[in-house]
Amino acid sequence: MTRYRYNTATTLDGFLADDTDSLDWLLKQDFDENGPGNFGAFMAGVGAQVMGATTYEWILDHEKGAWTYTAPTFVFTHRDLQPVAENITMVSGEPADHRQAIEAAAGEKDVWMVGGGDLAAAFQAAGMLDEVIVSIAPVTLGSGRPLLSAPLDLRLEECDRNGEFLVARYAVVGPLGSR
Numbered sequence: 001m002t003r004y005r006y007n008t009a010t011t012l013d014g015f016l017a018d019d020t021d022s023l024d025w026l027l028k029q030d031f032d033e034n035g036p037g038n039f040g041a042f043m044a045g046v047g048a049q050v051m052g053a054t055t056y057e058w059i060l061d062h063e064k065g066a067w068t069y070t071a072p073t074f075v076f077t078h079r080d081l082q083p084v085a086e087n088i089t090m091v092s093g094e095p096a097d098h099r100q101a102i103e104a105a106a107g108e109k110d111v112w113m114v115g116g117g118d119l120a121a122a123f124q125a126a127g128m129l130d131e132v133i134v135s136i137a138p139v140t141l142g143s144g145r146p147l148l149s150a151p152l153d154l155r156l157e158e159c160d161r162n163g164e165f166l167v168a169r170y171a172v173v174g175p176l177g178s179r
């Protein structure tokens with residue numbers, strides 16, 4: 001069974017980015033790339049990734065147009081965005097409409113839900129979200145782009161510290177009230 005894993009950094013008050021899509025609050029933090037919750041270990045299990053258009057455009061801006069991900073990537077957008085690499089597919093509509101293609105692309109590996117929070121909620125509603133893995137920075141923003149805009153019950157599976165981050169892995173149980 002394909003596992004859908006939402007792995008992201010977040011502020012303590014549950015934001016992926018501020019109101020202007022800035023990650024300055026995140027990029028200034030110390031994080032041990034070989035420590036708990038490190039991305040190398042996670043990415044080794046990733047066969048495909050999915051993200052919303054804002055996240056895609058942020059990556060392109062931040063990487064000055066370069067695309068370094070090797071896994072097939074599905075970008076959700078209503079616009080006519082041009083993929084900058086052959087392994088990027090632009091899609092729209094319901095996550096379930098693309099389930100077969102995403103899972104075929106992932107093969108035996110996991111799907112990384114990169115973000116954002118509304119898309120993660122849509123995937124959960126479609127039964128396509130198994131885990132939420134967060135690296136929680138010691139920051140609050142008060143407002144910004146939501147981590148996960150759905151009321152859910154989760155089960156804490158693991159937690160650890162990496163630098164100033166609290167790293168936690170949760171299993172998605174279901175809509176709030178499932179347990």
Ligand SMILES: NC(=O)c1ccc[n+]([C@@H]2O[C@H](COP(=O)([O-])OP(=O)(O)OC[C@H]3O[C@@H](n4cnc5c(N)ncnc54)[C@H](OP(=O)(O)O)[C@@H]3O)[C@@H](O)[C@H]2O)c1
Nearest residue numbers: 009016017021052053054055058076077078092093115116
């Ligand atoms: N802290 C972290 O580690 C981390 C991780 C991930 C993301 N981020 C940041 O968090 C922010 C997230 O941005 P966001 O909240 O706007 O979320 P997003 O999911 O990145 O982008 C939302 C956009 O995706 C498109 N979209 C979403 N669902 C769709 C659907 N079902 N069909 C078609 N298009 C769909 C729409 O764009 P269109 O206008 O193209 O239709 C929508 O406005 C970004 O700034 C990103 O860089 C941070």
